[in-house]
Amino acid sequence: MSRYRHIFFDLDRTLWDFDTNSKEALSEIYTDFQLEREGVIDAVSFINVYTGINEQLWKAYRLGNIHKALLRSLRFSKTLEHFGCRNNELGVSLGNRYLELSPMKTALMPHTLEVLDHLAGRYKLHIITNGFDEVQGIKLRQSGIAGFFQEVITSEMASARKPDPMVFKLAFAKTGSAAATSVMIGDDLDTDISGARGVGMDQVYFNPARKVHNEDVTFEIENLSELKLIL
Ligand SMILES: [Mg+2]
Numbered sequence: 001m002s003r004y005r006h007i008f009f010d011l012d013r014t015l016w017d018f019d020t021n022s023k024e025a026l027s028e029i030y031t032d033f034q035l036e037r038e039g040v041i042d043a044v045s046f047i048n049v050y051t052g053i054n055e056q057l058w059k060a061y062r063l064g065n066i067h068k069a070l071l072r073s074l075r076f077s078k079t080l081e082h083f084g085c086r087n088n089e090l091g092v093s094l095g096n097r098y099l100e101l102s103p104m105k106t107a108l109m110p111h112t113l114e115v116l117d118h119l120a121g122r123y124k125l126h127i128i129t130n131g132f133d134e135v136q137g138i139k140l141r142q143s144g145i146a147g148f149f150q151e152v153i154t155s156e157m158a159s160a161r162k163p164d165p166m167v168f169k170l171a172f173a174k175t176g177s178a179a180a181t182s183v184m185i186g187d188d189l190d191t192d193i194s195g196a197r198g199v200g201m202d203q204v205y206f207n208p209a210r211k212v213h214n215e216d217v218t219f220e221i222e223n224l225s226e227l228k229l230i231l
Contacts, residue, residue, distance in 0.1 A: 006177035010186030011129040021105035038085040050079045103138035111225040127152040163195030
């Protein structure tokens with residue numbers, strides 16, 4: 001019998017296949033906005049440049065250096081600028097369209113449904129995510145997994161982001177759980193894993209790319225289906 005009662009999942013890149021969904025949305029945007037006319041060579045180049053710029057800007061956002069609204073449009077205007085197109089208005093339009101389109105995408109990480117089905121009768125399942133409030137709910141509903149979860153705790157609700165202990169404390173309070181009987185499952189060592197460890201909660205590091213690291217983790221898996229053996 002497992003010591004755990006509550007399982008907290010990260011959402012993006014743990015259950016919801018962020019990379020596949022994002023690429024799909026960006027390809028559609030490339031076509032719909034006829035970006036080849038703006039000098040963007042092809043959809044693949046558009047996606048690659050956007051991905052690099054988005055990562056940099058997310059770092060700045062995490063550090064509190066830029067606001068959400070600016071992040072959303074700037075990642076597109078900077079991408080356009082890379083291809084010689086200076087058009088902030090178009091950047092804002094692309095940013096808005098991406099926000100509408102991307103959460104409607106439904107690709108899940110392999111074995112997500114099978115594993116949630118297996119765990120649902122045995123544990124109380126919840127989400128802790130650093131994503132934006134308004135989009136995370138849409139992702140959960142569209143991809144058909146919302147019903148598995150009792151509570152969805154976002155960083156906006158807690159006014160803090162993982163690994164800040166505030167997020168986890170809010171999660172314990174909202175779910176009536178405690179660190180000793182809970183486990184956090186996520187793909188990010190810096191946010192999910194170190195955050196959970198910081199409040200004394202066990203962790204499962206989901207590491208499909210087999211990244212080499214020196215962190216001390218409770219469990220490590222490459223494939224979500226391994227959760228059926230651990231939990
Ligand atoms: Mg993640």
